Amino acid sequence: MIFGFDANKARKDFPVLSKDIIYFDNACMSLKPLQVIERINEYYKEYSACAGRSAHKLASRVENEVAKSREELRKIVNAKKQEEIIFTRNTTEGINLVANSIGLRKGDEVIISDKEHNSNLLPWLKLRKNGMIVKICPGNSDGTFNLENFEKLISKKTKIVSVVFTSNVDGVTNPIKGICKIAHDNGSLVLADGAQAVPSHEVDVGGLDVDFLAFSGHKMLGPTGTGVLYGKKKLLEKMDQFIIGGETVTNTNYDSYEMEELPMKFEAGLQDYAGIIGLGEACRYLKRVGLGSIKKQELKLNALISRELLKNEKIRILGPGDAGQRSGIFSFNIKGMNPHNVSKILENSRNILTRSGMHCVHSWFNSRKIGGSVRASMYFYNTEEEAEIFVGEVQKICKAF
Numbered sequence: 001m002i003f004g005f006d007a008n009k010a011r012k013d014f015p016v017l018s019k020d021i022i023y024f025d026n027a028c029m030s031l032k033p034l035q036v037i038e039r040i041n042e043y044y045k046e047y048s049a050c051a052g053r054s055a056h057k058l059a060s061r062v063e064n065e066v067a068k069s070r071e072e073l074r075k076i077v078n079a080k081k082q083e084e085i086i087f088t089r090n091t092t093e094g095i096n097l098v099a100n101s102i103g104l105r106k107g108d109e110v111i112i113s114d115k116e117h118n119s120n121l122l123p124w125l126k127l128r129k130n131g132m133i134v135k136i137c138p139g140n141s142d143g144t145f146n147l148e149n150f151e152k153l154i155s156k157k158t159k160i161v162s163v164v165f166t167s168n169v170d171g172v173t174n175p176i177k178g179i180c181k182i183a184h185d186n187g188s189l190v191l192a193d194g195a196q197a198v199p200s201h202e203v204d205v206g207g208l209d210v211d212f213l214a215f216s217g218h219k220m221l222g223p224t225g226t227g228v229l230y231g232k233k234k235l236l237e238k239m240d241q242f243i244i245g246g247e248t249v250t251n252t253n254y255d256s257y258e259m260e261e262l263p264m265k266f267e268a269g270l271q272d273y274a275g276i277i278g279l280g281e282a283c284r285y286l287k288r289v290g291l292g293s294i295k296k297q298e299l300k301l302n303a304l305i306s307r308e309l310l311k312n313e314k315i316r317i318l319g320p321g322d323a324g325q326r327s328g329i330f331s332f333n334i335k336g337m338n339p340h341n342v343s344k345i346l347e348n349s350r351n352i353l354t355r356s357g358m359h360c361v362h363s364w365f366n367s368r369k370i371g372g373s374v375r376a377s378m379y380f381y382n383t384e385e386e387a388e389i390f391v392g393e394v395q396k397i398c399k400a401f
């Protein structure tokens, strides 16, 4: 531990937080600590070469650092093997890779929940043109997952179940282990969209028995344009390649090629080495803070905000009333007000930065005829003082309008 957890101490590592802002948009993107920024700079200043192609000493250093990062990522999700960690640009790319590589055929079914980010809706919807069927599993009215509905929906034709792990709409975490059990008993695979889960939960892919887990570096202190797809080795080995080119083959002729082994098989072209190395450093940072402390801090702030604001009859939250089920997300509307206006007022009054709109989950909002929401999303470097300011400002808006 670099610090026995103290949000105020942690804040000093984040240059953006020296500005006069309250950053409550962490579900969109986390801020970056100096340690990550410095590791990226170090790459560019000292050894900005490529890995896997040249044999000189700068290239060897890059290769070595990339391998160390892969090991950090392996540890953060408790994967068994480094080859199970595929570097991608983001969650979206990981999901597209799976959707296009597991050999879905006409008549195959995929089940997704009714609250998926566009990144876990569109890759499947697009495949319908090949005769694949997408089934939507309806959740409970409080936003939690309905396992009974899921059990009714799954069939022998269900090839894969692709569900959000923790929702970016309301912060609800789905029962991935239970979903995996039902799916596996049925002979189906499971992909979890871990974009919101990995940054603040202890995720153990082995314990969950999940087949694939896609997540983004930029939401977990890492650089933009970095992500990971975890997959069970035996599945990844069997899967076809999605993007193919340099690094993904060992030999080519004019009419044939030999596929590389894992993980390079799926990492086409020159990679974002600086980003990957920075992401490894982000994992080291998260480990030092402790994912347990991160989750605790998020829940503490969300409980404080929920306790105060849910008393106000003008406020409608998305998701369960119990803050303990909503991670670091407080997604809400003020009766009669446009969420964009609320978000703008919060910024103009006290520099509170939230996100408003449908959060890339248009399908869920449209089906419920909700125009959007204001989403305040907290991370471990946010403080109770910030949460109290936020509560005060929201209450002022409720009174004034």
Ligand SMILES: Cc1ncc(COP(=O)(O)O)c(C=O)c1O
Residues within 6 Å of the ligand: 027, 028, 090, 091, 092, 093, 117, 119, 120, 164, 166, 167, 168, 193, 195, 196, 216
């Ligand atoms: C639940 C969820 N899934 C997928 C994504 C897409 O992530 P990315 O844009 O990094 O691919 C996001 C981003 O907000 C998300 O919150």
